[in-house]
Amino acid sequence: MKTYITTPIYYVNDKAHIGHAYTTIIADTLARFARLKGDETFFLTGTDEHGQKIEESAIKNNESPKAYADKVSKSFKDLWAELEISNDYFIRTTDENHKNCVRKIFLKMYEKGDIYKDEYEGHYCVSCETFHTKTQLLDNDKCPDCKKPTRILKEESYFFRLSKYQDRLLKWYEDNPTCIMPASKKNEVIAFVKQGLRDLSVTRTSFSWGIKIPDELNDSKHIVYVWLDALSNYLSALGYLDNDEKMSFWPANIQLVGKDILKFHAIYWPCFLMSLDLELPKMIGAHGWWTVEGEKMSKSVGNVINPIDVKNEFGNEPLRYFLLSQMPFGNDGDFSKLAMVNKINAELVNELGNLLSRSISMAKKYFDLKVEFESGFSEELNKANEYFKASINAINELRMNEYISEIMKALSIANAMVSKYEPWTMMKNNESKQTQSLLAVIFNILKNASILLSPVMPKASAKIANALGVNIDTKTYNDMFNLQKEFNLKECEHLFSRVELKVESKEEVKEEIKEPKIKIDDFAKIKMQVATVLECENVEGSEKLLKFQLDLGTEKRQVLSGIAKYYNAKDLVGKQIILLANLESRKVFKHLSEGMILSAKNSDESLVLLTPLTKCENGAVIG
Secondary structure, three states: OEEEEEOOOEEOOOOOOHHHHHHHHHHHHHHHHHHHHOOEEEEEEEEEOOOHHHHHHHHHOOOOHHHHHHHHHHHHHHHHHHOOOOOOEEEEOOOHHHHHHHHHHHHHHHHHOOEEEEEEEEEEEOOOOEEEOHHHOOHHHEOOOOOOEOEEEEEEEEEEOHHHHHHHHHHHHHHOOOOEEOHHHHHHHHHHHHOOOOOEEOEEOOOOOOOEOOHHHOOOOOEEOHHHHHHOHHHHOOOOOOOOOOHHHOOOOEEEEEHHHHHHHHHHHHHHHHHOOOOOOOOEEEEOOEEEOOEEOOOOOOOOOOHHHHHHHHOHHHHHHHHHHHOOOOOOEEEOHHHHHHHHHHHHHHHHHHHHHHHHHHHHHHHOOEEEOOOOOHHHHHHHHHHHHHHHHHHHOOOHHHHHHHHHHHHHHHHHHHHHHOHHHHHHOOOHHHHHHHHHHHHHHHHHHHHHHOOOOHHHHHHHHHHHOOOOOHHHHHOOOOOOOEEEOOOOOOOOOOOOOOOOOHHHHHHHOOOOOOOHHHHHOOOEEEEEEEEEEEOOOOOOOEEEEEEOOOOEEEEEEOOOOOOOHHHHOOOEEEEEOOOOOEEEOOEEEOOEEOEEEOOOOOEEEOOOOOOOOOOOEEO
């Protein structure tokens, strides 16, 4: 099977930011996943370099449009190399093969009668490269999309008969439920089209930086309108109307865009393709925008995120993981370094990295790094495999955050198995074969997780696979749900290290971490009580857990607390502590924990238990 995946080609009027990186990382992940499945894959990205905005930006920088475009285009290409993007081709609209293709497309549409010459007068937005009717404009004749002022523009123009294809376009939407994803964006497009389509101006004469229309029309003052030029890149990259070298990849499987340019891809582009008698894309996916700490990204505010800065601070694969898992596809998402730190530490370090290292440590200690499955644990394995299958379904529908969250759910099952069954206790009870089977199931879950995470984090996944003695390839992908019964393991370095939020001062910390405010009614829901420690002991198999028996006056409670690194169990007997008493009970390492003992952590990572200043009655309520 052949798979064709595209990003939008990025406009070279400014530097790349985290939003550009997000789109390209999604496309890269989809391309890597397609290759994992065994598809012959063509992944395209590039830059859009013509138009009035570029011409004006070049003038401001005292450069020619081509020199300006060369510089900014190179910065995008270098960025994708830095982020290890696996695109097969990087196209520029200033490439000669692209310009030749655009002229041939224009001529073909003209000869078909879909392009005609007329005169246009209207409100033109330079930023969006589009005309708007008076009724579409905001106050003071501002563009409804970018909110910038429009210009009255009157000029001779060639028009594309967009209105001719309105009914066919609506039929395409109806017949292809997933042609635009998510469905909410599709509904917006349909509503727009049903208002009626006007023919589209596809040339300009008011500036010169663009592709001249075909010589056959003998009208050299006209250049091709930017959207007919730009959208044609998806065909010119395949050799359309030239050698057709890669046209076997058409139609595109997935064309990714930001929501701000969905209209052009979901309305203009399909109509252009209909005019050319070509098949339409199988899916156009529109994602949302990134905010930063809850605010819109803006150069004037100074909060535009440079992806290289984030990559240098946290690493490339954690960056990829965070961007894909943080934003529900189609919605807007918020970029926060604090959220990224929490996600790396909780999910990559704890759920994934620690699971691998402690499981291999037990396999080394008990079985010399060789384990064999005999029987048991089918319930956990089947549930994990359900999550893996849900993950595959999610990525096929562009639900990238769910694709990752389903994998993490499977890893949570493996982590819970260690706590529930306590392999060290099983070994003390001479249950060697059961322990091997337990570890083998955990290694099967890790194996499948490494396969499915490889499109997101190829290097970390390769380390996991190497430690497990398996390969990540199409064969292992197809065999994922067949239980591997034997593992010959290798010791593995830590996959990820804990990270901290880097700030320059305590004042900056206060500004960076904006704690949510609660109302008195919220506080009233919390019940804190004084309790006396009757007994305290270490939990076997855990380096950090202590098990407390507490006297609350009217009742006794058992609570587990992860403070063994800071206190000796025997020193705490008889002490009074503060207990969050109405916290829902849960099992930790097979032990019931009925509350939370409160403590405070200092900046040097030392920990202090909270205690009353003077002795109180057991059960005394704090408030």
